[in-house]
Amino acid sequence: MNRYFSVWLASSPWNTQAAHARDLRTYFDFLWFARGRRDWRDASVDDRAAYGWWRRRDDDGPRVEDTSWVREVSTVNQFYLWAIEQDLVRANPIRQRAAAVWSPWRGGSGGALVRQVPAESSHTGPRREVKWLPPRSYRLWRNVGLCGFDAHEMTRRGFRGR
Numbered sequence: 001m002n003r004y005f006s007v008w009l010a011s012s013p014w015n016t017q018a019a020h021a022r023d024l025r026t027y028f029d030f031l032w033f034a035r036g037r038r039d040w041r042d043a044s045v046d047d048r049a050a051y052g053w054w055r056r057r058d059d060d061g062p063r064v065e066d067t068s069w070v071r072e073v074s075t076v077n078q079f080y081l082w083a084i085e086q087d088l089v090r091a092n093p094i095r096q097r098a099a100a101v102w103s104p105w106r107g108g109s110g111g112a113l114v115r116q117v118p119a120e121s122s123h124t125g126p127r128r129e130v131k132w133l134p135p136r137s138y139r140l141w142r143n144v145g146l147c148g149f150d151a152h153e154m155t156r157r158g159f160r161g162r
Helices: 002-008 014-034 045-056 066-085 135-146
Strands: 096-102 112-118
Touching: 002 014, 002 066, 014 045, 014 066, 045 066, 066 112
Parallel strands: none
Antiparallel strands: 096 112
């Protein structure tokens, strides 16, 4: 645990480190007190499901907002990915799903990038509204999204605009 905070999060602002500590403590306390003194190294997908139900739906639970839940899922997922990399655990108790993320910098496959993301994330929380884009980002959005160019300003063959 100390290595996670002293190495992985060392360059993060103190409030980010404090939020990570709170989220991890809440989850680890749940494992210990509500799941029969279970250690974080032994957490299972069933433990995560029970935790999610307690945090979000249980009348006796804290009933956190969707935005808080998404942050907690992200924090715990990041911790377990680090723990797997450090060979501290064998598996991540957070179920993952494949998500296609489009990127203008990916060629060949039409810009699609498939990666694993937590399947527990809430999809009902508020969306971030983009108020403005810097000029470079606007031009990229316009050229790629509306005009059908790739990141190198070449026409994409598969583009079907209006």
